[in-house]
Amino acid sequence: MNKHVVEQTVIFFSVSKWLFLSSAVGIMIGGLMSVFLNILSTAEQTRSLLPFPFYFTLPFALMLTTWIVRTFDQNATGHGTEKVIEAVHKRDGYINAKVIPVKLVATVLTIFSGGSVGKEGPGAQIGAGAASFVATLLKFSKSDRKKLVICGISAGFASVFGTPIAGAIFGIEVLIIGVIMYDVLLPSFIAGFAAFTTAQFLGVTYHYYDINMYRAFNLDFGLIGQVVMAGVFFGIVSDLFITAVNKIETGIRTIPYNRYLKAFVAGLVMVIISYFLSESYLGLGLGTIRDALSPSTLISDNVHWYDFILKTIFTAITLGSGGSGGIITPVFYVGATSGVVFGHLTGDHIALFAALGFVSVLAGTTNSPIASIIMAVELFGVHMANYAALSVVIAFLITGHRSVFQSQKLALNKADNITIGKGNDLDDTSISIDMKDIDKVKRLRNRLRYKRLRWQVKNAKDDFE
Incomplete structure (x- = not known):
């Protein structure tokens, strides 16, 4: 038989197999994500029933999440995306299924009480955990399990943020810096779209932003220069965020006191700051993100120049003291609010720079420039593509060989005169200049x-x- 015919036949059956598997996994994860997001929404709405400010519960919630994670599954600690990346690289995608309920409960408790975390980490960990469970149940090979878990990551991101294409790309781009795993591209797209569609069908709603404010912008040299400077600025912000989160988390964990006492004191510190300053640094912070991205300067003026600094500190304290959740939503907050600061410095286009900060700091902190550019188009419209591509790539390069995900593997030199140890985790990589x-x-x-x-x-x- 003709080898070409055999080759095409084998490819056809492989594609058919992954069309079915990724669709099934995507639908399942879309259902799980709708449950998670609805529980989270209900928990946030019940805050108003408390006879005191909701964040007064934060010290006790951090103690409780510390106990839950330590007792039932320590892989549910911190931001879940890091644990998923580690599982893909070191355990061929194997994730214990019990992490799903533990992560869900710990994250809801953390966000309900005002802990500064996001929802993408649980989305990735729940999605990957469900995919790993299915692969183990059906006795898949290690390579197929790994592939299905990556589909689970993509489905989790896509259904949490409402960006099926960016979510699919992010799920594969975040694993290895500088490498796109093309063999998982089609299954990831299908899983992401299936999860997103299922979540929408089950009542999950997503927020997209007004693109009319970008239609009037011309591609002039003055604006291009500002976007280039913005990319450098967001790269520096990304670097500061990574440094602050790592240093504060490490500092808290090395304090020689009982972990429950540290959780209580950390929560108390955030309660005191919030009581005397603002509640906007607590929880997901979606209201502040929407204010920053508003085309009305009357609304964006509610954002203060120090908001992105305090949000960084609150996020690091929450994750370092036993809180459970994601880190990407705080990254969006930091990016959007720092973009408002840059917009005020240049004197114009505040909403544009807030949107650029939103995606550029994501690229800088997670080394995911392609997913970030696509996310800009999905969330803000096609008119953002030129500006986003420029700002995102510059921020990605300026941040250097660093990430909020230390388990990422490195396969790319960001500058010709820098020598790195390729193929290692970021925390084990040697860099010489x-x-x-x-x-x-x-x-x-x-x-x-x-x-x-x-x-x-x-x-x-x-x-x-």
Whole structure:
């Protein structure tokens, strides 16, 4: 028989197999996500029944989630996407099914009480856990189980955020920096679309943003320059977010006190700050994100310049002290609010830069530029594509070889003169830089210091005269 015919026949049956499997898994995960999102929504609505501010429960909730996770499944701690990436790379996608109810309960408790976490981590972990359970039940091979779990990740993201294409790409792009796993591309798309459609059918609603504010923008050089600067700014914000979250989480965990006492004190600190300053840093923070993305400056002016800094701190404290949830929603918050700050600095297009921050900080903190660009189009409209592509890629590069997901594997040099250990986890990767480049940076820094000193001396003379 002709080899070409055999090849096409084998491919046809493989495609048919994964069309069925990814569709079935996507529908199942869409159903699970609708249950999770509805429980979460109901929990947030019941806050108003409390005779005191809901966030007064935060210290006790953090103690309770710490106990739940420690007692039933420690893989449910922190932000779930990290655990899923680790499972794909180190255990061929095997995830214990008991993580699903544990993660759901711990996340709902954390968000209900005001813990600063997101919902994508549970979405990814519940989706991947369900896919792993199905693969184990049907006795799939390790490679097929891994493939199905990646479909579960994509389905979880797609159904949580309402972005089926970006969710599918994110599920495969977030695993290895610089590599797209094309063999999982079709199943991931199908699983993402099936989960998104199922969740919508079961009553889940998604929020998309007004694109009319972008229609009037012309691709002029002034705006392009601002977008380039915005990309650099969002790359720096991403780097600061990664550093702050890692340092604060590590710092809390190394404090030599009882974990339940640390959880209570951490919650109490956030309660005090929220009581005297603002509640906007608690929970998902979707209201603040919507304000930042509003085309009306009267609404976006509600966002303060320090909001993204405090949200970063609250997120790190919550995750480091026993809270359970995702990290992407806080990333959206930080990106959108820092975009408002940049918009005020440039004096115009505040909603545009908030939207660019939304996706650019996602790309910078998670090393997912393609998914971030597609998400910009899905959430904000096709008119965002040119601006988003420029800002997102710059932010992705500026952040360097770092991520909020330390289990990501590295397969890409972000600069020619940097040598990295490819194929390792980010936390195990060695990075070396050419001494000539180090010397150039030192000379540039000294030159800037000299110019600053001259400027200070000149100002001092002018003041004296």
